[in-house]
Amino acid sequence: MSQISTVTREATSADQALFTSVRSPTGEGYRIIAASVNVSRQERAEILRRAPSHASLCSEEPNTVAMLAFPLTSGRTCVGLCQYAGMEHTARGGNRVHTHFALLDEQSYRLFENHALAVHAALNAVIGGRPQLKPEPTLEKLSLSIASIGPLHGQFQCGDPRRTESVLQTSLAMLQGQRLLVVDQEEGFDLLDLTLTCLPAVVRRCLAVSAGLKFSLSRRLQLSVVAPDQGQSRRVLFGQQVGWLDAENPSQRPASAYGPWLDFLKRRLEAGRVTEIRRLTAAITEDVDAQALGRIAGLCDDIDAAVCADGDELARLVSKYDQFSPASDVETQLLQQFQDAAERRPTPGARMEKS
């Protein structure tokens, strides 16, 4: 079994910015009301373009939480926790949307395995349910705990083949660089969590995603997970290069070069081996293509096979990797695990020389 280890530390710090609607001596309405001193003018402009404003959350329930994450041109990643903060102050109907953004540099984001929902969970632990409406104009850095990277927003229903298929199709769209709107009956976090988990960390790092926010073209996201509506979201897609997926009724997955990788993920998801997938994808930090992912999937399968193979089968597996040349760090680690697994087998003839 693959046991890719990940670096863990207890906490990291990040710049922050608050986007909401307040009245002040210099104006009113939605804007960045406070930010850390290191948040640049360009970063502020990018946040303004994508931040959710009035009536942007899918649900109107007061305790609704949504998320938004996108890379900034500065190289940092911006992850936002969106929640309501009472009535909008002009009292023209609707709740005030409040988004607390954390801006993580590449190294900090790596500590969260490039997983936006891990950052979101850490943000939620710090500021969830406590939106700030009267902050100091300049904010200190935010301390985010990274102690609890794991299943984030509930347990994925591994036994539901439709949801598994939805996760795989969403992953495929992301791997192929497509833009996708997913309509999910549930909150959307589970599906997004699993989709991100199934994507290599190197792919996750560049993704712009949201869950629980109404779809908006101007946010320019690759993946938006939204609640069902009266068809407004789908109408907006007319004439746009954005795909659409009903998570409850996914169509047949199209054939692609990523087939072996997705089939591997499917088997693991059906077996409930989500933590293993998470460890594996977190370790894939170098650029990969479909062939590389296929090789990684094959290695993982062969590690499993080596654990219980005997005699001829084990010899066949060992000879398969005699001349194997790893193309990345993760392949090197997996090959090592395969060799260790084969070494532990009792049949003397099946042992292989460590290269």
Add this chain to the structure above:
Amino acid sequence: MAIVQDAVNQERRPQIVSVIGESNVGKTVYLGFLLDMLAQRAGDFEAVPKGAYSIDLQQAVISHMSHRMFPPKTPMEANQWYWAYYQVRRRAVGSPWVDLIMPDMAGESLAAEVATPKTFRVIHRLLNQTSGMLLLLDAALAANGSTQPDFFAMKMLSYIDSMSAVRGGGRQKTPVAILLCKADHCPECFDDPIAFVKANLNRLWNLCESRFDSVAFFATSVVGSLGYAMSQDQAYVTPIPLHTALRGVMEPFEWIIDQI
């Protein structure tokens, strides 16, 4: 977008009239009532909406106001804005049809674009191609001594001016109608808008005089009387428009049409 297809089908270059102003100044309400008055042939105008989407704004405004509510706040996301595409002409014989596109932009997006140009490229492009502007200012705030409307107007016009300078310099030719909104709170606006602007929005007046060739000032009001309500579990006072009394809604539009 449907509006693009509709405009192409007309085989005429549409004129964009931009309604601009700060958040909560009343852009949506003004534009909604203006379109509704045009649809009812006020001011000798004949107006034909091109596409059902063009009616959404006036329907939203009229429906809310008839239920004694202000329409909801306009989100910053551009795909949530109302866009109205109307063919308008004066009913006098021989008057040509003019294709008008009037987007209802969010005040926050405008403010962000003015503060950092090209933050919202859609606004930059719209204002760059606009044939006439209706700049809405909160006259009630200005009359109360707030400098905010004056500064916002200066920023907005300075932004417009700088776009024009890129195209070759000189004074700004685009007609700008400056609407003193919520004038029911300061009725002196109606008597002499220019005197009001000189007294309460002096920085704006000076900038207009220095840089803009075609500016006119109008007092505008749509609400006849306001009530204020709150409940025990609600921290905010909700303004209730008890009835509408339209004043000065058509005049700025007529002036803009005459200019373009």
